[in-house]
Amino acid sequence: MAWNEPGNKGNDPWGNRGGNDQGPPDLDQVFRKLTGRFGGGNGGGISSGIIVGVLMLAIIAWALSGIYKIEEAERGVVLRFGQYHEQVGAGLGWKMTFVDQVYPVNVNNIRELPASGMMLTMDENVVAVQMKVQYRIVEPRAYLFNVTNPDESLKEAMDSALRYVIGHTVMDDILTTGREQVRQDTRTELENIIAPYGLGIQVVDVNLLPARPPEEVKDAFDDAIAAQEDEERFVREAEAYAKEVEPRARGQVQRMTQEANAYRDRVTLEAEGEVARFVQLLPEYQAAPTVTRDRLYLETMEKVYSSTSKVMIDTQGDGSMFYLPLDKIVGQGGSAPAPRVQAPAMNDTSSLPSSSFNNRRTATRNDSVRQGR
Structure with a gap:
């Protein structure tokens, strides 16, 4: 029968007899009894004090041994009796020595x-x-x-x-x-x-x-790699050249297009201006056809001779003739003297320069036009 069952009047672990529950005994009494058994006599009090001091130091050492520190980059895994208990963060902590174990693990290092x-x-x-x-x-x-x-x-x-x-x-x-x-x-x-x-x-x-x-075929593969690198380099150079040439070509195309559009607009406007001018001349031509035709002829000849060399010929009664090459005179600043040549017969034109003869014919024709012939 157990000591704490009803009716049991035996001794309990605390030394109570007759079932009178008086609670656990005083520790000092326990130590005194122990020291009395082993030491006896008057030295029992001194021995009990030493044992108590040793136990207190052991408890303090046990408590201090449970202090641990987890670094900022670490996390602590706590085991209690060999089983996972919890995970703790950085900082100071306390564990029960011989009961808990803490394993710090760095979670920041690569x-x-x-x-x-x-x-x-x-x-x-x-x-x-x-x-x-x-x-x-x-x-x-x-x-x-x-x-x-x-x-x-x-x-x-x-x-x-x-x-x-x-x-x-x-x-x-x-x-x-x-x-x-x-x-x-x-x-x-x-x-x-x-x-x-x-x-x-x-x-x-x-x-x-x-x-x-492998070393046995390393040279061949080095050549192959070099060839591929050259290929990539050539491709990049070609792409760079294309990026350089293409904008320039596009600019030329745009410029030529603008010039063509400008030429088209100019020709169109000039044609429209000519049409408007002829439309304005139509009533005048209908009123005086001969005068209008001669006027148009003179204007046309003026445009033609404005871009050709000009020679002035003046014949005098003494049989000599002044020959004035105006283009050369203008080019020399007007300092060239007018040459004098013998005037041939009016009907003999073989000795005259071809330009003089043509200009004379032109002047004669212009005089005829002015006289209404």
């Missing part, structure tokens, strides 16, 4: 993990690839307890993702223009692989270092 190896491409070539993944911890509890070694698991997942992407890409793309696509595909594949494991990490970036072919 960590880096490399991966490399000789891998087989889709076109059955071997290429040496190096890659680095940058990540940080976002869930401290998952990072500590979901897997045994999260860093090693991430490295194996990255190696698997990289080999999968390289195996589905041709070597030329890996070495030259397709490196960015390889990097993006590797990151996507890596995130898909680690998602079911709950590693508690976040992939920040994936850097694909320059890949290289």
Whole structure:
């Protein structure tokens, strides 16, 4: 029968007899009894005081040992009796020593993990690839307890993702223009692989270092890469030349179009002006046809001779003739003397210059016109 059941008059753990509940004994009495058993005599009080002091120091040391500090960039994961209890933030805290355990985890630092190896491409070539993944911890509890070694698991997942992407890409793309696509595909594949494991990490970036072919074929691939770089350079130069020439050509086209439009407008206006002038001359021509016709003729000849060389000939009664080349006189500032030549017979024109003869015929014709012949 238990000591606290009804009817039990035995001893309880506190030394009560007969079932009289007087509460737990005084600690000093307990220590005195213990010291009395081991030491006895007058030294019992001194021994009990030493033991109490030792216990108090032990309690103080135990309390002080539970103080801990979590840095600003860290988060603390608290375990109580080996099981997850809570997550604490930055600052000072206290835990029960031998009962609680605190694991600080840095959640701000960007960590880096490399991966490399000789891998087989889709076109059955071997290429040496190096890659680095940058990540940080976002869930401290998952990072500590979901897997045994999260860093090693991430490295194996990255190696698997990289080999999968390289195996589905041709070597030329890996070495030259397709490196960015390889990097993006590797990151996507890596995130898909680690998602079911709950590693508690976040992939920040994936850097694909320059890949290289095996040493046996390195020279050939270097030539191929150089040729592709030259091709890209030529294309950029051609695009730059096109961007330079095209605006200039467009400007010339626009200028020629404007000039053509201006010429069209000028000719149209001139034609309209001529039409208006002839319309105004029509009543005058109908009133005096001969006079109007002679006037038009003189105006036309004035326009024609305004752009040709001019020679003035004046014959005198003494048989000599003044020959004035006006264009040469004007060009020399009017200082050239007028040459005097022997005037031939009026009917003999063989000795006259052709220009003088033509001008004389023109002058004769003009006199005839003025006389109404």
